[in-house]
Amino acid sequence: xxxxxxxxxxxxxxxxxxxxxxxxxxxxxxxxxxxxxxxxxxxxxxxxxxxxxxxxxxxxxxxxxxxxxxxxxxxxxxxxxxxxxxxxxxxxxxxxxxxxxxxxxxxxxxxxxxxxxxxxxxxxxxxxxxxxxxxxxxxxxxxxxxxxxxxxxxxxxxxxxxxxxxxxxxxxxxxxxxxxxxxxxxxxxxxxxxxxxxxxxxxxxxxxxxxxxxxxxxxxxxxxxxxxxxxxxxxxxxxxxxxxxxxxxxxxxxxxxxxxxxxxxxxxxxxxxxxxxxxxxxxxxxxxxxxxxxxxxxxxxxxxxxxxxxxxxxxxxxxxxxxxxxxxxxxxxxxxxxxxxxxxxxxxxxxxxxxxxxxxxxxxxxxxxxxxxxxxxxxxxxxxxxxxxxxxxxxxxxxxxxxxxxxxxxxxxxxxxxxxxxxxxxxxxxxxxxxxxxxxxxxxxxxxxxxxxxxxxxxxxxxxxxxxxxxxxxxxxxxxxxxxxxxxxxxxxxxxxxxxxxxxxxxxxxxxxxxxxxxxxxxxxxxxxxxxxxxxxxxxxxx
Amino acid sequence: xxxxxxxxxxxxxxxxxxxxxxxxxxxxxxxxxxxxxxxxxxxxxxxxxxxxxxxxxxxxxxxxxxxxxxxxxxxxxxxxxxxxxxxxxxxxxxxxxxxxxxxxxxxxxxxxxxxxxxxxxxxxxxxxxxxxxxxxxxxxxxxxxxxxxxxxxxxxxxxxxxxxxxxxxxxxxxxxxxxxxxxxxxxxxxxxxxxxxxxxxxxxxxxxxxxxxxxxxxxxxxxx
Amino acid sequence: xxxxxxxxxxxxxxxxxxxxxxxxxxxxxxxxxxxxxxxxxxxxxxxxxxxxxxxxxxxxxxxxxxxxxxxxxxxxxxxxxxxxxxxxxxxxxxxxxxxx
Numbered sequence: 001x002x003x004x005x006x007x008x009x010x011x012x013x014x015x016x017x018x019x020x021x022x023x024x025x026x027x028x029x030x031x032x033x034x035x036x037x038x039x040x041x042x043x044x045x046x047x048x049x050x051x052x053x054x055x056x057x058x059x060x061x062x063x064x065x066x067x068x069x070x071x072x073x074x075x076x077x078x079x080x081x082x083x084x085x086x087x088x089x090x091x092x093x094x095x096x097x098x099x100x101x102x103x104x105x106x107x108x109x110x111x112x113x114x115x116x117x118x119x120x121x122x123x124x125x126x127x128x129x130x131x132x133x134x135x136x137x138x139x140x141x142x143x144x145x146x147x148x149x150x151x152x153x154x155x156x157x158x159x160x161x162x163x164x165x166x167x168x169x170x171x172x173x174x175x176x177x178x179x180x181x182x183x184x185x186x187x188x189x190x191x192x193x194x195x196x197x198x199x200x201x202x203x204x205x206x207x208x209x210x211x212x213x214x215x216x217x218x219x220x221x222x223x224x225x226x227x228x229x230x231x232x233x234x235x236x237x238x239x240x241x242x243x244x245x246x247x248x249x250x251x252x253x254x255x256x257x258x259x260x261x262x263x264x265x266x267x268x269x270x271x272x273x274x275x276x277x278x279x280x281x282x283x284x285x286x287x288x289x290x291x292x293x294x295x296x297x298x299x300x301x302x303x304x305x306x307x308x309x310x311x312x313x314x315x316x317x318x319x320x321x322x323x324x325x326x327x328x329x330x331x332x333x334x335x336x337x338x339x340x341x342x343x344x345x346x347x348x349x350x351x352x353x354x355x356x357x358x359x360x361x362x363x364x365x366x367x368x369x370x371x372x373x374x375x376x377x378x379x380x381x382x383x384x385x386x387x388x389x390x391x392x393x394x395x396x397x398x399x400x401x402x403x404x405x406x407x408x409x410x411x412x413x414x415x416x417x418x419x420x421x422x423x424x425x426x427x428x429x430x431x432x433x434x435x436x437x438x439x440x441x442x443x444x445x446x447x448x449x450x451x452x453x454x455x456x457x458x459x460x461x462x463x464x465x466x467x468x469x470x471x472x473x474x475x476x477x478x479x480x481x482x483x484x485x486x487x488x489x490x491x492x493x494x495x496x497x498x499x500x501x502x503x504x505x506x507x508x509x510x511x512x513x514x515x516x517x518x519x520x521x522x523x524x525x526x527x528x529x530x531x532x533x534x535x536x537x538x539x540x541x542x543x
Numbered sequence: 544x545x546x547x548x549x550x551x552x553x554x555x556x557x558x559x560x561x562x563x564x565x566x567x568x569x570x571x572x573x574x575x576x577x578x579x580x581x582x583x584x585x586x587x588x589x590x591x592x593x594x595x596x597x598x599x600x601x602x603x604x605x606x607x608x609x610x611x612x613x614x615x616x617x618x619x620x621x622x623x624x625x626x627x628x629x630x631x632x633x634x635x636x637x638x639x640x641x642x643x644x645x646x647x648x649x650x651x652x653x654x655x656x657x658x659x660x661x662x663x664x665x666x667x668x669x670x671x672x673x674x675x676x677x678x679x680x681x682x683x684x685x686x687x688x689x690x691x692x693x694x695x696x697x698x699x700x701x702x703x704x705x706x707x708x709x710x711x712x713x714x715x716x717x718x719x720x721x722x723x724x725x726x727x728x729x730x731x732x733x734x735x736x737x738x739x740x741x742x743x744x745x746x747x748x749x750x751x752x753x754x755x756x757x758x759x760x761x762x763x764x765x766x767x
Numbered sequence: 768x769x770x771x772x773x774x775x776x777x778x779x780x781x782x783x784x785x786x787x788x789x790x791x792x793x794x795x796x797x798x799x800x801x802x803x804x805x806x807x808x809x810x811x812x813x814x815x816x817x818x819x820x821x822x823x824x825x826x827x828x829x830x831x832x833x834x835x836x837x838x839x840x841x842x843x844x845x846x847x848x849x850x851x852x853x854x855x856x857x858x859x860x861x862x863x864x865x866x867x
Contacts, residue, residue, distance in 0.1 A: 743824055
């Protein structure tokens, strides 16, 4: 079967990539698949920029003294690293690339509900990104990505307004994507695609979209008020003139905590797809995973005060937030148990996507459990604003979400481009990423517990050994991310031609050609079975 | 597998090809507008949240500032917006029934009421400018002990009514577009979706004012 | 595509009710009722909003899904106000040694 699919003619079949050429056909496209590619390129650029900032930070931290950069510059480095990685890489990542490409296909639709708004989302994202990059180019921002007042509103001499405007604008991109997905999933499912038959990737993106829709506007108005304060010098958040900096933090974290679930739920959706395919087994506890996704989205809005335990927030409120934070861990744990149960007595194989899935499950578990440490008020008082927190969120965001993103990219790459990536190099890179990641961030748990504060460019000499380990790990991690960049681009021209369904996976996206035609399906599919019906399929066949 | 290729079936020229039929398209558009209105609730909600906190924190300053707002202008503006909501609802109804002339007149009346609201708002803002009550631009407060707090509260007043007015201006622009489309006979009972979703938007902006009026103009008239 | 068309009478009656309630809320504001002033004002505003949503925006005749969206909007707004407010309201509970 695989030999007949190597012929070049099949690659030249009309598909969404070759049906039209020229920059106008890309920049004015309304095809969700092309918009996904536009986002793929953009977020990769921002990932590189954010990574460079991280590299500079880690280089400084090789030695205890603040010798490479002065503290002001270092402040700008970690601020820009955070702003770029969170707002311009992680939040769009899976939803805007894999989500945009796959949501219509997985539900059997020809496009999203609002294709022109989809394109507008990308343009808004780019404009926001340009504002953020110009803030960096003009000299940067030094407030931390959290823009705490009154530093950001009153005292900082850096380009807060420009950077904040960039974040404000890009928020609307996120809102519109969420809006588009929600309406699409409600209204454009193919006949027979009931809610109970949706792939869990769709449930995950629905939950993510709820957060994008309902949370982002609050950070938008918060940033707008911050900008007003900075321009008119009125103390809305400045305590010296009667303002309340805690109010800023409440409004900021009302969005920014749920935002972290934007930065994990899509990854969880990917993992459900990968674990089922590479265990050749239906998911264990479909309804529980679907309900957990919604549960995380809803409860995630009730826990933000755990970022504010030491700010002066009332003890009572802190207890409420702490308790609810414990609660929000439960649906995540349910998912980990269910993925594990899916693999039990399955026929597990270790293709690259599955390697990333394994990495996700282990590293997300560590990250999630350390989140519970932080939700415990007494422990938090000791480790807040230390490297413990830094390690925790990198475990979930990088060890979790970025691993899922890499796994998903590898899994759906043949569908998106009709070409396979080189499996040998890919498995090697996955291992390099895993090793590099742990070497970078595990020592940071120890550093934080020992008391090294975050956002400092100098530190006590006894912390050096762990910092050196961390920087070494970061270098390895960088290599691990660079190799896929090279072979993915290489594969576009030289990769093995992929068939419709190289993984022999379930899901409507695999029933159409690779790459898909412009309108996804030659005939609207009619769905008659549940998702993940692997019992009648054979093995994974890479072809 | 069933064939549902839209080019083989006769359909309205207004059917966008990624939809199966006009009903699905209309449902998607209205659900999309409702989703957007949810984001607007949260956007204004942040300001209402800030208002609630500062009102609770500075009750005396708040009482002092709210006396400086013109209650009667606020009440008149509220009535004006309510009238505009009536004419907007009538406009949507006219579109549903294919009554082109009535649709045009109702859109025009809605725009007149909207413009009247904005005019009164401009007058109020001008008043505040003359009285040196614009934060950051030469703000003066006779009750000097409340200077900073009053400035914060006035910033919130301008932020809340300002963003509301911005939404009115955008709404006015949308209505003008609808008017042009209506005059050019674009709408019919089969397709009047822009009118329907613009109506939802306009009513929402009215609802925001329904809350802004008592919270800013009425509470604190009798506060100690 | 059939969507429910409300009679003009419904719209005019709602308009009338809204105008009357505006009068009422303005009139009542001039009486000193202490803490009750804000309760009355918010209640009247909620009634006005409900009329606009139910009749003017046609939610009375829409799908369950749309009604769910409307409820969700209120719920999320309330999360913001209540969960933020609980901090400020309880700030001095520890020092006071009791909650009220």
